[in-house]
Amino acid sequence: MTVRCDWALTSPLMQDYHDNEWGKPSHNDDKLYEMLVLESMQAGLSWSTVLEKRENFRKAFDQFDYTKVAYYDEAKIDELLADPGIIRNRLKIHAAIKNAQMVLSIQKDYDSFASYIWSFFENQPLVNYWESSSEIPASTDLSKQISKDLKKQGFKFVGPTIIYSFMQAIGMINDHVVSCSFK
Numbered sequence: 001m002t003v004r005c006d007w008a009l010t011s012p013l014m015q016d017y018h019d020n021e022w023g024k025p026s027h028n029d030d031k032l033y034e035m036l037v038l039e040s041m042q043a044g045l046s047w048s049t050v051l052e053k054r055e056n057f058r059k060a061f062d063q064f065d066y067t068k069v070a071y072y073d074e075a076k077i078d079e080l081l082a083d084p085g086i087i088r089n090r091l092k093i094h095a096a097i098k099n100a101q102m103v104l105s106i107q108k109d110y111d112s113f114a115s116y117i118w119s120f121f122e123n124q125p126l127v128n129y130w131e132s133s134s135e136i137p138a139s140t141d142l143s144k145q146i147s148k149d150l151k152k153q154g155f156k157f158v159g160p161t162i163i164y165s166f167m168q169a170i171g172m173i174n175d176h177v178v179s180c181s182f183k
Helices: 012-020 029-042 047-052 054-060 074-081 090-110 113-121 141-153 160-169
Strands: none
Touching (some): 012 047, 029 054, 029 160, 047 054, 090 113
């Protein structure tokens, strides 16, 4: 019998995300940028809302091609703000553009965004052993450290809670509960 983390039981979309993405290590800059944008868009909202709009986000943000997003102008921002299929928050949209620019900047210094972000973990995922989802923290000292460094680099909408969720999403942290079949 397959056992899942309780948060994944709310919808087929959440189940699919849990089973196939969450907690699985990714070292692909395209994927990392996508998850950073989605996690920042989620601030103040539910993750299911973001997942439901994910395909719309992909279309609106050129498949999360940060080499394109980095050069969005005011006309494109206005287009995004008028798109009912995405979360139309001016600050979050500006953050997505700024963060695309910062990914490009990081790549110059670290070869890849993945090399930079994974350096905080010495390229090894952290596996936690939680008995229930209620034990999982919203942030940690490490997410605070990474958040602070990202902000110093120039990233936006990267507070410690967003970064902790990002770390989970890209598999830097495996927070599947111990009873989960996907641990």
